[in-house]
Amino acid sequence: MSRPPVYLVDASVYLFRAWFSMPDDFVNAAGQPTNAVYGFTGFLCNLLEQTASRHVAVAFDVSLESSHRNEIYPDYKANRDPAPEELKRQFAWARSVAEAMGLACYADPRYEADDLIGTLASYWRGAGHPVCVVTADKDLAQLVGDRDHWWDFSRNQKLDAAQLTEKFGVTPEQIADYLALTGDPVDNIPGVPGVGPKTASALLRHFGDLDSLFERLDEVPFLSIRGAKSLHRKLGEHRSTAELARQLTVIETAVESALEAPDLRRGDTDEAALNELFNELSFGGMLRQRCLRV
Secondary structure (H helix, E strand, C coil), X not given: CCCCCEEEEEHHXXXXXXXXXXXXCCECCCCCECHHHHHHHHHHHHHHHHHCCCEEEEECCCCCCCCHHHHHCCCCCCCCCCCCHHHHHHHHHHHHHHHHCCCEEECCCCCCHHHHHXXXXXXXXXXXXXXXXXXXXXXXXXXXXXXCEEEEHHHCEEECHHHHHHHHCCCHHHHHHHHHHHXXXXXXXXXXXXXXXXXXXXXXXXXXXXXXXHHCHHXXXXXXXXXXXXXXXXXXXXXXXXXXXXXXXXXXXXXXXXXXXXXXXCCCCCHHHHHHHHHHHCCCHHHHXXXXXX
């Protein structure tokens, strides 16, 4: 008997999307912005209505300045402006809404949502469940196995491992090495200068992974890649950079806080808590009824 899929939600993606796309005039009675949590709550309702799933987890980021990756590389995500207080407040509200809807929520002061999702994906895949990672972040594609999916819900783009390979030019298990070669400017992760997406894909198609590439570095000048000779030199000079970057791009799969409470089967909606929250947020009856109905 096949087991139901487990849906693992990257909350930050959908909160930030709502923050930037929803009108600024969504405020509560105290004049505090509520646009991000309103849009996020609508997204949760849409997800639950479409999937009718009882196996859903929502992972939140609370380690934006204290991640274990900052210990490895202090400039990790240093190019990003801090989230404004108006948005931080909505992250807390969003978690309260999700919990009131009976959804399992995860956050850790040292590990990012990616790592919590990675840990839960590994756990539930080991228990025989297919995994669906709900995100728009390409980094999380590395978690997708043979029976799994990466789902950019807002764009209705649900991809399996083969489709992800076609989209990104490398297999899911090569994503971390790919980003270590190209770098990831979104997260301020350095790469090998001069190595872009096409070159990184070609290298990984030939060598398979980063370790094999550096073990067989002398083969690079003979590859049918533009500028192969200078590429050989660049890779040799920047090997330590690529290996550092891979420590940042690899998603952890054994975060203790997630493994302490891995049961993400949905509980009952706490109607009293939800009503209290919605009164504080000044949300109307239509969204309230949707949350109680799903």
